[in-house]
Amino acid sequence: MTTPVNSNVSRPQPKANTGSPFLNLVSNTLTKLVHLESRFDPFIRPAFDALLRDRIANIVTALINRNRPDEGLKIAEEKPLPDEEAYIDSIIASFQAQMRDLWKPGGFQRGGNTKTHGIVRGEFTVHDSLPANLRHGIYAEPRTYRAWVRFSGPGPYITPDIEDVGFMSISIKLMGVPGLKLMEEEKFTQDMFGVSPPTFVTPDTPSNAQLQVESLKNAQIFYFLNRHRHHVLDLIMQGLWIKTQSSPFEAPYFSCVPYLLGEGQAMQYSIWPKSTKRTPIPRLPLRPPDDYLRDAMVAMLAKEDVEFDVRLQLQTDAHLMPIENNAVLWPEKLSPRISAATLRIPQQKFNSPAQMDFAKQLSYNPWHCIPEHRPLGNQSRARRRMYAELSKLRHTMNSVPLYEPTGDETFE
Secondary structure, eight states: OOOOOOTTSOOOOOOOOSSOHHHHHHHHHHHHHHHHHHHHHHHHHHHHIIIIIHHHHHHHHHHHHHTSOOOOOOTTOOOOOTTHHHHHHHHHHHHHHHHHHHOOTTOOOOSSSOSEEEEEEEEEEEOSOOOGGGOSGGGSSOOEEEEEEEEEOOOSSOOOGGGSOSOOEEEEEEESOOSOOSSTTOSSEEEEEEESSSSOSSSSHHHHHHHHHHHHTTOTHHHHTOSSSOOHHHHHHHHHHOOOOSOGGGSOEEOOSOEESSTTOEEEEEEEESOOOOOOOTTTTSOOOTTHHHHHHHHHHTTOOEEEEEEEEEOOOTTTSOSSOTTSOOOTTTSOOEEEEEEEEOSOOOOSHHHHHHHHHOOOOTTSSOGGGOBOSHHHHHHHHHHHHHHHHHHHHTTOOOOOOOSOOOOO
C-alpha cells in the first residue's frame, strides 16, 4: 500500500529542463529575478497601478486588436478552431505528464491552480433589483445559495507564496442549484471560476497547448519569448496585474472567458472585494512565511466577515469583446460591469487538516452548470474534457472517489 504524501508542503520551483544548458540558465535566472522583484513590488506597485497600469493596458489591447481580423461573428456566437480536439489532446497529455512527474500516489495535486490557500464556506446572494436582461439562470430571482469557495495559487507547483508569480484564483461551487446540468456527474452544483488578471494567460487552445509544452520543461517564459511564435503582448498584459499579493480576500477575480447569460447573450463576470483594507506582508523585503496568504485569511476570518461584489459584463461588440480570444480585455466603456450578487464569507475557522484535505476531494469544472450559463469559446470547450480527465487522474492516483458536496459537511 502506498503511503500518502503531504504534497501541500511548499518546495522550490523545479529547475528548467529544456535540453539546452544556455536556455536553462536563462530561464532559471529570470525566475530568480522575478522572485527578487516580488520582495520590493509592494513598495512601488500602488503608484504604478494608479498612474500607468490602465493606460498601458489600453495600448496593449489596441495592439492585440490591430492584429486580429474581424470575423463578422454575432453576439454570443462561437466559431470552432481547426484541429481543436488535437490541441486539447496535447494539453491533457502535457498536464498528465507533469502531474506524474511532480506528485506521488496519495499526494497528487491539481494540474493548475494547485496550491490551496483555503477552502471556506460562503453564501452567494443574488440581488433583488437586477434589470430584466440580467435575470437569467442563477440570477433569475433573488435568492441565496450556499457555497464552498476555494482560494488557490497559480500552479503547477506548490511553492512558498512569495515565490509564485503573483497570480491567484477563486473557485466557487454553488449548491442547491435546481435544473438540468451540462455534466451529469454533479446534480445540484454550479461552478464559477476567476483569476486575478482580467485576461487569460493564453488567447486560445493552440496557444495553451504551446504553453503547456514549455511548462512541462519548467520553462514557461519561453512560451512568451518564443522567436517563432511569441506572446510578448500577452506577457505584458499579465504582468500588469500579477503582483505580490497581500491576501486572497483583497484581490479582484475575473472569469476571463465568456459564458451564456440566457439564450443569445454572452457575459463575463468578476468578483471584487468590498473592503479596501490591505494586510501588511510580513518581513518584506526579507522572506515572508511560506503560507502568509493563508495566514492572512485565517486572521481576517477570526475577527470579521468578508464580502465580494459579483459583477456581470455583457458582450455588446462581437469583435472588440471576442468569444474565441481570451487575451483581449473587454472594455468597460463599451459595457460597464453591473453588480448582480454578493459573495459573503462569514467568520469561521477553516485551516484544520480535515478541511484542507476536503479541498482535494472536490472537482471543479465550468461545465458543472445549467444550460443558461453554458461556457463559451474554444478554451471553455477544452476545459470540459481537460478538467474532467485531470480530475479523474488525481482522484484515481489518490484513491479518492469523486464527491459532490451538499454544504452540510463538518470537520473536526
